[in-house]
Amino acid sequence: xxxxxxxxxxxxxxxxxxxxxxxxxxxxxxxxxxxxxxxxxxxxxxxxxxxxxxxxxxxxxxxxxxxxxxxxxxxxxxxxxxxxxxxxxxxxxxxxxxxxxxxxxxxxxxxxxxxxxxxxxxxxxxxxxxxxxxxxxxxxxxxxxxxxxxxxxxxxxxxxxxxxxxxxxxxxxxxxxxxxxxxxxxxx
Numbered sequence: 001x002x003x004x005x006x007x008x009x010x011x012x013x014x015x016x017x018x019x020x021x022x023x024x025x026x027x028x029x030x031x032x033x034x035x036x037x038x039x040x041x042x043x044x045x046x047x048x049x050x051x052x053x054x055x056x057x058x059x060x061x062x063x064x065x066x067x068x069x070x071x072x073x074x075x076x077x078x079x080x081x082x083x084x085x086x087x088x089x090x091x092x093x094x095x096x097x098x099x100x101x102x103x104x105x106x107x108x109x110x111x112x113x114x115x116x117x118x119x120x121x122x123x124x125x126x127x128x129x130x131x132x133x134x135x136x137x138x139x140x141x142x143x144x145x146x147x148x149x150x151x152x153x154x155x156x157x158x159x160x161x162x163x164x165x166x167x168x169x170x171x172x173x174x175x176x177x178x179x180x181x182x183x184x185x186x187x188x
Contacts, residue, residue: 027109030123054069
């Protein structure tokens, strides 16, 4: 894999939640001409987020996202992934839900030529289930898992009801994440 983006190249990205152990991550292959706005949509689909909160990317001290996210936020639609590769960007952050502060590190792992017959963007790997929305960020998620691990905990039944049933924090299906990604981008 090359570090220089060529026309029509695919950018290989690893998106990982910070402050979560064991790690929760996804590997995405995205066309270089896609923007940070497209990456936001891809992360939402592949991670399993509901896209119901504001977000922002931070790259080399500058913030990009929906300008509604803040006065110093530049439009994410103006930054293409291949331009980030060309500029030598290796890592940047993506924060989703300013209340829970789900902070992700996005690593640009390289570029590669598109494979004929493959639809992009695509999710090709990952580990562990995404935390539920609005559970309180990394610390709230850790507390939630501790409560769910103890059926005698006084909050156990309330949390189960809030979740709508049990969850498996280890569960992840690349096939399901990729199908959600395809649905989000309207490709078959």
